[in-house]
Amino acid sequence: MAINESAENYLETILMLSKKLPVVRSVDIANELGFKKSSVSIAMKNLRENNHIVVSGAGFITLTESGKQIAEMIFERHELISNWLIKIGVSEETALEDACKMEHVISQESFEAIKKFIGK
Numbered sequence: 001m002a003i004n005e006s007a008e009n010y011l012e013t014i015l016m017l018s019k020k021l022p023v024v025r026s027v028d029i030a031n032e033l034g035f036k037k038s039s040v041s042i043a044m045k046n047l048r049e050n051n052h053i054v055v056s057g058a059g060f061i062t063l064t065e066s067g068k069q070i071a072e073m074i075f076e077r078h079e080l081i082s083n084w085l086i087k088i089g090v091s092e093e094t095a096l097e098d099a100c101k102m103e104h105v106i107s108q109e110s111f112e113a114i115k116k117f118i119g120k
Helices: 005-020 026-033 037-049 065-087 092-105 108-117
Strands: 053-055 061-063
Touching: 005 026, 005 037, 005 061, 005 065, 005 092, 026 037, 037 053, 061 065, 065 092, 065 108
Parallel strands: none
Antiparallel strands: 053 061
């Protein structure tokens, strides 16, 4: 399941948007991330070619099973790491920024050990 950090971020964003919007479109992703629509379109093409998303004729973006698995893994890491950092005294802003970086580079083994240690 080798996938780059940018793709992980897009998949996580699609997952988060799908929880609060009736449908997810490229423009929603561009607005959420502050990216140009052209950049998002290229990323969506790559995610579609790698079978992580499906795009309907109307432009609605849906995660495939593999896309959803990756998005949920990254989202879980983000939530756990950011909440843990806040609990140990890191400011919310810094905790969220750091979690965004850490969620992509931490090994599954280290993440599971942290999860077990903090009793989640």
